[in-house]
Amino acid sequence: MGRIVINEERCKGCRLCVHFCPRGLISVSEQFNSKGYHPAVFEGSEECTACTMCAIMCPDVAIEVYK
Amino acid sequence: MKRKRVLMKGNEAVVRGAIAAQCRAFFGYPITPQNEVPEYMSKYMPEAGGVFVQAESEVAAINMVYGAAAAGIRAMTSSSSPGISLKMEGISYLAGAQLPCLIVNVQRGGPGLGNIAPSQSDYFQAVKGGGHGDYNLYTFAPWSVQEMFEHPALAFDVADRYRGPAMILTDAIIGQMLEPIEIPSEVSVDIPPKPWATTGAKGRRRNSITSLYIVPEDLERINLEIQENYRLAKEREVRYQEFETQDAELVLVAYGCMARICRTTMNMARRKGLKVGLFRPITLFPFPEKEISMLAQAGKRFLVAEMSAGQMVEDVRLAVNGASEVYFHGRLGGVVPSAVEILEEVEKVMSRPFLTSPMTAVAKDSLAHGCTTTGGDGG
Amino acid sequence: MELVFKRPEALSDVTMAYCPGCTHGIAHRLVAECLGELGIIERTIGICPVGCSVFLYEYMECDVIEAAHGRAPAVATGVKRCLPDSVVFTYQGDGDLAAIGTAEIIHAAARGENITVVFINNTTYGMTGGQMAPTTMPGQETTTTPGGRDPKVAGNPIKVCELLASLDGTAYIARASLASPAKVMKAKKAIRTAFQIQLENRGFSLVELLSSCPTQWGMSPLQALKHVDEVIEPFFPLGEFKKPN
Numbered sequence: 001m002g003r004i005v006i007n008e009e010r011c012k013g014c015r016l017c018v019h020f021c022p023r024g025l026i027s028v029s030e031q032f033n034s035k036g037y038h039p040a041v042f043e044g045s046e047e048c049t050a051c052t053m054c055a056i057m058c059p060d061v062a063i064e065v066y067k
Numbered sequence: 068m069k070r071k072r073v074l075m076k077g078n079e080a081v082v083r084g085a086i087a088a089q090c091r092a093f094f095g096y097p098i099t100p101q102n103e104v105p106e107y108m109s110k111y112m113p114e115a116g117g118v119f120v121q122a123e124s125e126v127a128a129i130n131m132v133y134g135a136a137a138a139g140i141r142a143m144t145s146s147s148s149p150g151i152s153l154k155m156e157g158i159s160y161l162a163g164a165q166l167p168c169l170i171v172n173v174q175r176g177g178p179g180l181g182n183i184a185p186s187q188s189d190y191f192q193a194v195k196g197g198g199h200g201d202y203n204l205y206t207f208a209p210w211s212v213q214e215m216f217e218h219p220a221l222a223f224d225v226a227d228r229y230r231g232p233a234m235i236l237t238d239a240i241i242g243q244m245l246e247p248i249e250i251p252s253e254v255s256v257d258i259p260p261k262p263w264a265t266t267g268a269k270g271r272r273r274n275s276i277t278s279l280y281i282v283p284e285d286l287e288r289i290n291l292e293i294q295e296n297y298r299l300a301k302e303r304e305v306r307y308q309e310f311e312t313q314d315a316e317l318v319l320v321a322y323g324c325m326a327r328i329c330r331t332t333m334n335m336a337r338r339k340g341l342k343v344g345l346f347r348p349i350t351l352f353p354f355p356e357k358e359i360s361m362l363a364q365a366g367k368r369f370l371v372a373e374m375s376a377g378q379m380v381e382d383v384r385l386a387v388n389g390a391s392e393v394y395f396h397g398r399l400g401g402v403v404p405s406a407v408e409i410l411e412e413v414e415k416v417m418s419r420p421f422l423t424s425p426m427t428a429v430a431k432d433s434l435a436h437g438c439t440t441t442g443g444d445g446g
Numbered sequence: 447m448e449l450v451f452k453r454p455e456a457l458s459d460v461t462m463a464y465c466p467g468c469t470h471g472i473a474h475r476l477v478a479e480c481l482g483e484l485g486i487i488e489r490t491i492g493i494c495p496v497g498c499s500v501f502l503y504e505y506m507e508c509d510v511i512e513a514a515h516g517r518a519p520a521v522a523t524g525v526k527r528c529l530p531d532s533v534v535f536t537y538q539g540d541g542d543l544a545a546i547g548t549a550e551i552i553h554a555a556a557r558g559e560n561i562t563v564v565f566i567n568n569t570t571y572g573m574t575g576g577q578m579a580p581t582t583m584p585g586q587e588t589t590t591t592p593g594g595r596d597p598k599v600a601g602n603p604i605k606v607c608e609l610l611a612s613l614d615g616t617a618y619i620a621r622a623s624l625a626s627p628a629k630v631m632k633a634k635k636a637i638r639t640a641f642q643i644q645l646e647n648r649g650f651s652l653v654e655l656l657s658s659c660p661t662q663w664g665m666s667p668l669q670a671l672k673h674v675d676e677v678i679e680p681f682f683p684l685g686e687f688k689k690p691n
Contacts, residue, residue, distance in 0.1 A: 003447065012659075014467030014667040020627055038464070053627045055451040059471030060462060065451035094548070097574040109590040113599075121578050121590045121600070124516065124546035143612065149514070180496065180512065273549075 002050025004042050004065035010062035017054035017061045017063060023047050026054060069252040077242045078103035080215040081171055081235065082111060085143050087218035087254040090169065091117035092142040094131035096124060099172035099183040100239040104145040125150035126226045129157030129170075134168040137276040139225050139411030141434055145171035146241075149180060150188055151197075158232055162277025163295065165263075167226035169219060170204070173242040174196050184241035184401025187323060187432040188278060190378035193236045194352045195218030203297055205233040205304070206351040208322040212246035214349075224257045225304055231298040236351060236373070240324040240403070287402030296352070306349035307358055311337070315344030317417055318362055319409070320383050321372045329372055331406035336413050343413055351379065356386035370394045372409050372418055374402075392421070454478040456487045457509045462463045463501055463629050467667020468659040469650070470499055470566065477535070477564060480641050482611065490533040493518040495542035498573045499566065502537055506545040506588060516547025521553035522561045533644060535562040541571045544580035544604050555650045558615030562640045563652040565658030568659040569678060582603045588662075603681075607654050611687035620690040623656040627675040629644030629684075636686070644647050649691055656682060 006017075006026075006065045011033065017040050025048055040062075042048075049063045050067035069422065075083070085093070093112050095105035105121055112119040118135070122128035128144045135142035144382055151172045161168055174189050176182040193206045205225045207218045218235050221394035265274050280286035302385070310333060312318050316321050319329040326347040336343035346362065346369075348355050363369070368391055369381040380395045396412045398404045453459065464470045464586035481487045487508050494502035495593055503510035513521040526534040529563035543551050543565050554561065570588060571577040571626035576596060580586040581603045585594040595603075611619045618640050622633035640651035656678050658670035665673060 002450075009475075010461055012466035016467060016667055016671070024524050040554045048451055056627045056630050057472065059464065059466075059468055059477055061457060061471065062451060063451070064453075066447035067450045067493045097571050097590075098539070099574055102574050102577065106575070110592050123548060123580065128548075180500070180514070197668045321498045 001046070001067060002010055002048040003044070004048065004054060004066070005064045006042055007045040007062040009035070009038060010060045013037035013039055014059065015040065016057045016059070018025050018052045020057045022051065022053060025056075060065050069173075070249045071252075072247055072249050073246055074247050075212055075216075076103060076245050077212045077215045077237065078276050079107050080212045080248060081145070081219060081237075082107040082214035084254070085117045085169065085219040085223075085252065086117070088141070088218075088223045089256050089258060090141045090143050090223065091115065092132070092140050094120050094128040094135070094142070094144050096122050096146065097127050098125075098147045098150045099300065100146055100175060100242050101145050101147050101171070103170065103242070106174075111373070125153040129154040129161075132168050133157055133164075133166065135163070136161065136168045139166075139228075139261040141169075141258070143169040143171070143219075145173065147173045148177050148186070149177045151189060151192065154196035155192075156177050158204070159200050159202065160278050161178070162202035162204075162293070163200060163289075164276050165230040165278065166232065166367065167221065167230055168232045169222050169226060169235065170232060171237065174236065175237040178349070182401050183239060183401060185324065185374060186399075186401055187374040188236060188376070188399075190373070190375060192210070193234050194354070194382070202231070202293060203352045205229065205231060205300060205353075207233070208349060208351050209235065209241060210238055210323050210347065211328045212241070213248045215241060216248055216250065220254050220256055222329065223258065223259050225300065227259055228257065229300050231293065231296060231413060232249040237324070238323055239305065239367055255350060282286065294382070295380055300397040301353040304323055304350060305353050305355045305358075307355040308347045308349060310345040312344035312367070313344055314360060314422050315367055316342040317368045317413060318369050319343060319345045319413070320348070320359070321345070322378070322379065324353060324403075325372050325374060326402065328406050329409060332392040332409040333408060335410050339418055341413065350414070352387070354382050356382070359383055359386040360388065360390070366391065368392045368394070368416065368421070370396060370406065370413060372412075374398045374404070380429065453521055453568075454482045458505050461503060462505050463567070464498065465539075465661045465669065467654070467658070467660045468498070469568075472624050472630055473564065473566060473655050474502065474505055475636050476630070477537070480638045481508065482640055483638070484645065485607065486533045486641070486645070486682040489531065490535065491529070493522050493534070493536040493610065494527070495536070495538040497539035497542050497571070499537055500573070509544050516542050516545070517550055518542065518668040519547065519559070519561070519563065523559050525552055526559060526561050530560075533640070533641065535564060535641070537564045538566065538600065539572070540565075540567045540569065540579040540581045544606050551606075555610045556613045556615045556651070558649040560644055560647055560649060561597055562644050563650075564637065565652055565654040566657045567606070567654050567682065568657040569603075570659050570662045572659045572662050576681065581606075581682070583678070595645070605682060607652070607687045610652060615650055616652070617690055618643045618651040618686070620652070620686045621654040621656070621682060622683050623674060623679055625656065625658070625671045625679070653684070656684075
């Protein structure tokens with residue numbers, strides 16, 4: 001059982017986390033953050049296992065993982 | 068002659084101008100704000116049948132220039148401030164071995180890594196030597212993209228004629244800005260024969276290119292030869308441009324993009340009824356000392372404006388030689404002064420009473436309104 | 447719930463200026479994690495290069511010195527020899543290390559300087575606009591190899607790990623990749639090993655990290671990682687090229 005918290009202001013919308021989440025639990029927001037990026041958004045699903053793949057690949061260290 | 072009118076960036080213009088001037092070897096390295104120079108060279112130089120190498124460093128690049136110049140080829144490198152510092156040993160070698168070549172410095176903020184904004188802080192390095200030993204660089208200061216196109220031919224001609232390295236001293240603004248320029252279908256060049264070049268000693272006695280002269284009297288003889296070339300260049304190769312100096316009470320002295328800004332200041336000052344002129348050196352070495360000296364003797368005061376802590380101002384002071392007053396305004400770190408900022412300085416200076424007495428009327432009359440333009444009035 | 451992944455202590459809590467998807471961010475984090483886990487943040491002095499990572503001194507919580515382009519191994523030598531109890535690392539790109547810095551890296555390695563070098567290889571000069579690098583591969587288009595790098599004219603790339611492993615002064619030389627989570631975790635092991643070797647005074651260590659440059663390659667961040675996997679890694683094989691017995 002896990003969840004992640006994405007820092008929307010740090011996120012640059014690179015979408016690596018979207019790809020590397022093995023369960024496809026991350027998507028891209030239609031909103032902009034203050035830098036003009038579309039940040040990644042956690043779907044808030046119960047399926048998250050806190051595998052940390054998303055956080056490992058985030059180049060901006062914008063993801064915290066809870067288990 | 069056919070002329071084509073094109074919108075072009077400064078860095079591209081210097082490439083086109085060099086190739087039009089029969090430069091057939093370029094060795095360089097990336098550094099902002101001159102990256103377009105090696106990039107355009109990588110495409111246009113091979114197309115012109117010339118040699119392009121992106122060297123492993125600026126040190127390697129200047130030594131590649133040394134080799135190509137020794138082989139009798141018009142060779143060139145470019146860099147920006149920190150990279151030019153790296154080239155200093157190689158430039159000293161080129162001067163000592165009496166080899167012609169062209170070095171382009173697109174100045175940026177310094178010292179050290181600095182930043183990528185424009186500056187004029189490498190004047191001393193260019194004009195007074197920079198590397199070790201008694202030598203100078205024939206130094207050209209374009210103020211427009213048109214001159215970026217035209218100066219390589221002038222610089223290579225001088226370098227070849229007097230057998231020494233030449234420099235185009237420009238900055239991030241001129242390198243990066245876009246202006247319409249006129250490209251002639253042909254650029255005339257004056258390439259003398261180079262019997263001294265190391266091209267393979269077939270049918271002639273072997274040549275050697277060196278700057279090593281172990282016997283002091285021999286090295287002195289070589290140095291005197293080199294100094295004699297500078298003396299001849301001082302008589303024949305000075306270039307400058309004057310605006311409204313005839314009746315000016317204050318003459319702004321500036322080069323490169325600072326001269327563009329000062330021209331705006333001059334126009335603003337004139338509209339306010341202030342008698343301000345502009346003197347723009349185009350060759351920084353040889354420096355237009357005679358012309359500035361005559362302006363000083365005619366009783367004009369000077370305000371030198373540079374993007375530095377004050378470098379060319381020293382040469383102006385030397386030329387003025389106490390005959391008048393020389394003021395200075397500069398900005399550092401890549402900060403570009405505005406025309407208004409300089410106008411405020413102009414007004415300050417002009418509101419001060421003269422501290423030295425102006426020279427006699429005779430000296431005033433003998434002021435010649437000499438002017439050498441190289442095409443393009445700066446837009 | 448328990449926090450199981452967060453920003454390491456040695457990585458400053460600021461937004462890094464790198465392009466979206468640039469693997470510099472991952473590399474910085476791995477170094478920071480290792481410094482924290484080994485308990486050496488306060489002893490560490492980093493030397494940063496000229497290139498995209500010129501601002502590394504803003505992103506790490508240890509002391510950092512800005513070196514001239516390519517000279518980081520020499521600067522590191524000065525620091526480590528004078529402060530032998532410190533932990534000294536350099537962080538350099540391919541132009542910094544293998545072009546202008548070729549002499550410095552070879553001699554620091556040959557002298558067996560007890561430093562750790564983190565070498566970011568993305569086959570391009572990123573900061574200055576995408577020119578050819580010493581690791582640019584044959585056929586690769588860059589702004590100074592329009593039409594692709596032609597070895598006849600522009601030479602062949604340099605394989606730094608293979609080159610340095612031939613020098614006696616080196617203790618640990620490894621190449622890893624940042625192209626996927628599994629590879630990132632292996633890269634972290636290599637970086638940690640390298641720092642461990644320095645802590646044991648066993649000599650010169652270097653880890654080359656195959657990295658992406660989406661901006662200059664003209665690719666999305668994900669396409670760029672695929673490019674590292676499919677095109678770069680076959681040319682620059684992963685592995686440990688030198689390790690202590």
